[in-house]
Amino acid sequence: MSQLSAAAAVTYNGLPVSSGGAHSLGRMSRRIAYEKTIGFLDRCTVPDGERTYAISFPADRVFPKVAPPIGLRDQVERRFGRSGEIPEGMIGDALDFLDEIAPQTTNHYGMASVWLTMRCRFRLLDPRTGRPVPGQDPERFGGVEYVWSLPLGASGMLLSLHNQAALAVDLCIPDPTDDLLRRLIPWLAASLPFNFSPKHWRSWTPTRTGSFRGKKLEPFW
Numbered sequence: 001m002s003q004l005s006a007a008a009a010v011t012y013n014g015l016p017v018s019s020g021g022a023h024s025l026g027r028m029s030r031r032i033a034y035e036k037t038i039g040f041l042d043r044c045t046v047p048d049g050e051r052t053y054a055i056s057f058p059a060d061r062v063f064p065k066v067a068p069p070i071g072l073r074d075q076v077e078r079r080f081g082r083s084g085e086i087p088e089g090m091i092g093d094a095l096d097f098l099d100e101i102a103p104q105t106t107n108h109y110g111m112a113s114v115w116l117t118m119r120c121r122f123r124l125l126d127p128r129t130g131r132p133v134p135g136q137d138p139e140r141f142g143g144v145e146y147v148w149s150l151p152l153g154a155s156g157m158l159l160s161l162h163n164q165a166a167l168a169v170d171l172c173i174p175d176p177t178d179d180l181l182r183r184l185i186p187w188l189a190a191s192l193p194f195n196f197s198p199k200h201w202r203s204w205t206p207t208r209t210g211s212f213r214g215k216k217l218e219p220f221w
Contacts, residue, residue: 007203008212009153010181011146012171015197022160022168023194030116031095033165036193037118037157043191045122046132048154052119055094056084059111068113069105076114091116095161104163112162121156124173126180127187135174144212146172152204152212167194176203182221 025033104112123132141152158168201217
């Protein structure tokens with residue numbers, strides 16, 4: 001019997017917070033990381049909402065008493081404004097700015113001051129049909145979240161660029177079959193700039209109370 005005989009969805013939850021919350025892209029340059037990420041989105045997904053871009057000081061939220069280097073905040077505000085959000089058309093300018101200040105000095109927690117981020121939600125395409133995989137609708141799953149702020153039926157990512165590049169990816173594949181996973185997951189893996197971790201796949205099955213229960217899934221594709 002297939003291990004997916006009763007599954008309502010299969011998810012990939014990037015990496016846990018204990019591992020930094022994202023896949024490190026190693027020595028890959030910021031520009032290459034951005035280009036490869038956009039390439040994955042263009043080939044394998046369709047948008048589910050707008051992509052948002054920001055250049056900000058994340059340590060303000062994590063370590064509010066740790067100040068960035070003198071003058072750096074003023075440089076960012078003069079060039080990109082005070083809101084932190086930037087339009088897609090300014091990504092090239094933002095990457096240039098990160099090059100200009102690289103390598104950034106880090107605070108005593110090892111954290112660079114200025115981060116460029118891209119956040120989005122999307123629907124996965126089926127490589128056989130070129131159309132979205134059916135069932136990618138959070139309403140089908142009653143809003144149950146498989147990762148904080150992301151419900152079953154939805155997929156999303158967060159690309160973070162600073163001294164290094166890191167990519168957090170969360171994927172949900174509804175109504176999985178062995179055949180669907182065997183053709184879809186290797187295709188996605190071939191376009192992503194990192195290797196999937198075999199430890200972070202889960203299958204989700206409905207419960208008697210109308211919710212869903214997640215269970216670790218050993219990759220078989």
